[in-house]
Amino acid sequence: MAAFSFTLTPSVHKASPSSLSWTLSLSSVVPTSFPTRRRPTNARPIVVVSALNAKPTILVAEKLGQAGLELLKGFANVDCSYNLSPEELCAKISLCDALIVRSGTKVTREVFESSGGRLKVVGRAGVGIDNVDLPAATEHGCLVVNAPTANTIAAAEHGIALLTAMARNIAQADASVKAGKWQRSKYVGVSLVGKTLLLMGFGKVGSEVARRAKGLGMHVIAYDPYAPADRARAIGVELVTFDEAISTADFISLHMPLTPTTSKILNDETFSKMKKGVRIVNVARGGVIDEEALLRALDSGIVAQAALDVFTEEPPPKDSLLVLHENVTVSPHLGASHSSVLSELAPFVLLAEKLGRLAVQLVAGGSGVQSVKITYASCRGPDDLDTRLLRAMITKGLIEPISSVFVNLVNADFTAKQRGLKITEERIVLDGSPEKPLKFIQLQLANVESKFAGALSDTGEIKVQGMVKDGLPHLTMVGSFGVDVGSILGDRNVNVNFMSVGRIAPQKQAVMTIGVDEEPDTETLKQIGEIQAIEEVCFP
Numbered sequence: 269m270a271a272f273s274f275t276l277t278p279s280v281h282k283a284s285p286s287s288l289s290w291t292l293s294l295s296s297v298v299p300t301s302f303p304t305r306r307r308p309t310n311a312r313p314i315v316v317v318s319a320l321n322a323k324p325t326i327l328v329a330e331k332l333g334q335a336g337l338e339l340l341k342g343f344a345n346v347d348c349s350y351n352l353s354p355e356e357l358c359a360k361i362s363l364c365d366a367l368i369v370r371s372g373t374k375v376t377r378e379v380f381e382s383s384g385g386r387l388k389v390v391g392r393a394g395v396g397i398d399n400v401d402l403p404a405a406t407e408h409g410c411l412v413v414n415a416p417t418a419n420t421i422a423a424a425e426h427g428i429a430l431l432t433a434m435a436r437n438i439a440q441a442d443a444s445v446k447a448g449k450w451q452r453s454k455y456v457g458v459s460l461v462g463k464t465l466l467l468m469g470f471g472k473v474g475s476e477v478a479r480r481a482k483g484l485g486m487h488v489i490a491y492d493p494y495a496p497a498d499r500a501r502a503i504g505v506e507l508v509t510f511d512e513a514i515s516t517a518d519f520i521s522l523h524m525p526l527t528p529t530t531s532k533i534l535n536d537e538t539f540s541k542m543k544k545g546v547r548i549v550n551v552a553r554g555g556v557i558d559e560e561a562l563l564r565a566l567d568s569g570i571v572a573q574a575a576l577d578v579f580t581e582e583p584p585p586k587d588s589l590l591v592l593h594e595n596v597t598v599s600p601h602l603g604a605s606h607s608s609v610l611s612e613l614a615p616f617v618l619l620a621e622k623l624g625r626l627a628v629q630l631v632a633g634g635s636g637v638q639s640v641k642i643t644y645a646s647c648r649g650p651d652d653l654d655t656r657l658l659r660a661m662i663t664k665g666l667i668e669p670i671s672s673v674f675v676n677l678v679n680a681d682f683t684a685k686q687r688g689l690k691i692t693e694e695r696i697v698l699d700g701s702p703e704k705p706l707k708f709i710q711l712q713l714a715n716v717e718s719k720f721a722g723a724l725s726d727t728g729e730i731k732v733q734g735m736v737k738d739g740l741p742h743l744t745m746v747g748s749f750g751v752d753v754g755s756i757l758g759d760r761n762v763n764v765n766f767m768s769v770g771r772i773a774p775q776k777q778a779v780m781t782i783g784v785d786e787e788p789d790t791e792t793l794k795q796i797g798e799i800q801a802i803e804e805v806c807f808p
């Protein structure tokens with residue numbers, strides 16, 4: 269083991285006598301020690317611990333992304349037991365404080381009764397909560413929470429995929445070519461442009477489908493008694509009555525929850541009022557369609573085609589005439605399959621929050637941030653990077669240290685708007701491999717004073733920039749100064765085993781000693797010495 273030390277000159281904050289404390293500037297050098305997170309006073313854990321000092325037990329009854337499981341394991345005993353029978357679930361539940369399910373587990377009254385009062389939370393890792401008996405949960409004092417936006421884009425994209433695949437007979441044509449046939453006229457398909465698409469349910473998924481369908485040149489109408497007219501107008505969608513809706517549509521796409529009111533909302537009577545040759549897409553829930561009535565409508569030609577991701581019974585019986593119908597395209601409830609996107613973004617989520625926290629601490633007085641510009645540098649095209657989660661975490665980092673608000677993905681945009689924080693996002697598309705979602709994230713806070721002159725960019729904004737290396741967030745730039753000593757050593761395969769910091773007096777020079785497993789070469793030391801904030805480097 270070896271150690272080397274270098275002196276950091278406070279020249280970076282010479283111009284500002286009340287400059288940032290060394291703790292912060294040195295944390296800029298140590299990539300893993302961003303300012304520590306203070307838990308906001310009103311933040312409440314979801315899971316209630318049942319015995320003093322005991323970890324809660326969470327039963328995960330369906331497959332979740334690894335990143336989500338790791339988070340749970342950080343504070344709870346996690347029992348991943350998939351494909352439990354109803355009896356097995358009831359037998360286990362009295363040992364659990366929380367239960368996490370997706371759409372495949374029925375959380376019935378019997379489950380709540382069997383829990384003996386221990387079950388405090390049912391978490392639905394997804395949108396639809398039709399598989400949870402809500403009155404029974406309420407009676408048993410059990411909270412039911414879902415992830416209302418987690419699957420919005422996936423469900424909307426899947427709906428559009430089914431719509432276009434159905435219109436062009438992709439699944440049938442694929443099977444035919446693979447069977448050695450070449451039936452060009454049989455599978456020619458129908459055009460979408462100029463056709464009327466009816467969205468039944470104009471909430472989060474329905475709105476996203478509308479945007480995409482407009483891009484395909486479709487005329488989009490919606491039936492949703494609760495949807496605000498201004499949202500429909502903004503997207504260019506006409507809200508219509510039920511009867512007008514079903515009698516004028518060429519295509520119908522379902523996006524409402526399964527409730528007693530929407531159950532079998534498409535039935536023999538409604539099919540009989542539809543235009544002959546209508547085409548139906550369902551990525552909502554199987555139960556919103558009377559499946560036997562749909563089969564009859566397909567056989568009679570009222571419905572020309574249907575594309576279904578969801579079924580009353582999942583999986584549907586192998587001999588289901590609906591599934592096997594030649595004019596029906598099916599998928600196995602895939603409208604939520606984007607967990608890999610979340611897991612690949614996980615380290616950047618941490619980076620985003622830490623950059624937000626650091627940036628706000630650089631502001632003189634801490635508050636008064638009115639606008640933040642976020643730059644994402646990526647080798648991926650703009651449409652291939654969903655930044656909502658990152659934006660939410662940056663907002664969380666910016667707002668939580670200076671307020672008592674608890675910010676998460678759900679309320680981040682709302683909270684920012686409420687506080688008058690304007691967020692703009694910019695993407696820089698870099699050359700290179702798109703394997704990693706991002707190269708770096710940069711934040712710029714405009715029109716604020718900094719306690720730390722060195723944190724200001726040439727154009728006078730507070731600027732911080734970071735990247736992810738080996739799964740960890742690294743701060744790479746503050747103001748105009750590159751600060752990532754850890755990255756330089758990491759790039760040269762020099763393993764850091766400790767770091768310690770001292771200083772001669774407040775606002776004076778600081779000394780950092782870094783213990784390394786391998787001797788850094790002179791080129792590495794030279795590179796560290798060239799960092800503007802560093803006065804001198806030596807390796808004894």
Ligand SMILES: NC(=O)C1=CN([C@@H]2O[C@H](COP(=O)(O)OP(=O)(O)OC[C@H]3O[C@@H](n4cnc5c(N)ncnc54)[C@H](O)[C@@H]3O)[C@@H](O)[C@H]2O)C=CC1
Nearest residue numbers: 396419423469470471472473492494524525551552603604
């Ligand atoms: N296939 C899949 O993997 C996925 C399926 N879903 C399904 O999509 C459904 C919709 O999801 P979101 O858009 O996020 O929900 P949302 O709550 O944002 O939108 C649902 C809309 O349906 C409307 N609605 C309620 N009752 C209605 C009725 N009787 N007639 C017409 N409209 C009615 C509501 O006013 C609301 O605007 C979920 O409940 C879930 O069942 C969601 C995600 C993935």
Ligand SMILES: O=C(O)C(=O)COP(=O)(O)O
Nearest residue numbers: 370371394395396419604
């Ligand atoms: O989020 C929803 O409502 C879905 O339908 C997704 O279901 P899943 O979590 O994939 O079983």
